[in-house]
Amino acid sequence: MPLTHGTLIHRYPHHSKLGRHQVLDARSLEWVHEHTGAALKPTSHTPRVPVLDQEDLFAQGIRVSQVVPGAEDVDALGSCTGNGGTAAVSLLLDDADAKAAGLDLADAKAAEEWAIGLYADATGVDDADGRFPPSDTGSSGLAIAKVLKRRGLVGHYRHATTAAAVASLLQTGGVLYGTPWFKAWFEPDRYGFVDGGNWSSSPVVGGHEICLIGLEQVVQDHAGRIEPESTIVRFRNSWSRSWGDDGDGLMTLATYQLLRRYVDAIQLRK
Template structure:
């Protein structure tokens, strides 16, 4: 296991299970912003909104699938859920079918997400625990490695600035790992998790992973990016009743406020670019 990892762990809870793990060798594959135009861009998941918090009601039974004594009704599997939403965009329907990802059946897609989560915990070699033995959460880096191990992606790159994040979204969705404040769990009717200007004062509930699917607005002032007026949309994994039909929004300035505890990873395939 690398000894120079930066690891920040959070208390796990149903629906919240992301930890921040930064590897300097992986961060070397950061994609610096080179001044290309930044425009509003959207990528739509090809599967229903997933829900990691109400598994039994969806017909997702983990006991039989994982040899457990009883079914688990909720998991800290946000990394697997975010990655599954991303794969539904990245892969063609034919590729998704070949990978056993059912885009039409929410329960089957949720099973797939749980499997990715299990793989991610195994890839998180900094932790001695794995699912299904322990519901310990995982990292964006771990689930990116899990996707690559399965042959679903060939590479992944990072962003560490607002401009780099916006540039990545020009070419595809990204995984965003972030600290999750209590105010974020109660978005406004448009799905904005940062509608309350005092969100930073609300308690930290844990770490969370989402799939950012769009930059809906990109604002500039004399050529300078204006984060407070630039809007990101993400696919949540808490069911379609949450936020805006299962999606959330945040201002780019909120990402910047959280950046020290955030990580942005974009899984890709070789046909997009060469790492």
């Protein structure tokens, strides 16, 4: 990690599908998860909220002004951090916890509205410029984790800074994952992979937050070292079930390794 003190901020251009900035605090390095070398297994963690959609808000019956006072009604919002955070925290909450937090686990519209509120709060605590409302300027995964902790929904959170650590965290739960988003990734292949073909030659179009929800395949060598090019992660996106594999996408951990300095991977914990 290049960060040794203070705060690192990498801002991305705003896009209706993409609203993530990379914000890292040096104090977070005190909470880095390390893989011990234990054998890793395929895992699956299904968010307890439906697949969310940060676009087509009008069709969903969502009026942003009714969710966040002072906001304008728009049909799409760069709230991927809030959406990813909602999917991630839903993995931790039982029915009573979710009800107390005002999160309806069964209703996609209500969960999307909750995600928008989470996004709005996050824009007020991170170090990226601007706050929503009035401006849809984006937020960060770190800000989402801070807001959820302040709300008492998580006790702490851990960061992963290696491919092995990401795979290790996925043994126990989902991972909130912020990444640069490439133009080619808007259209996954027929299997759901965003990083097939010559994706790295396409331009970066913004920053995006997703939730890693499982290891489809994990390969380790005879010494227990993970083989990133053969290890596949599944992630939950927030562009409706019509995107990818019923709302999910796939990528290899080799892609994580290539982009590691621009990625933040955070596991929320009770």
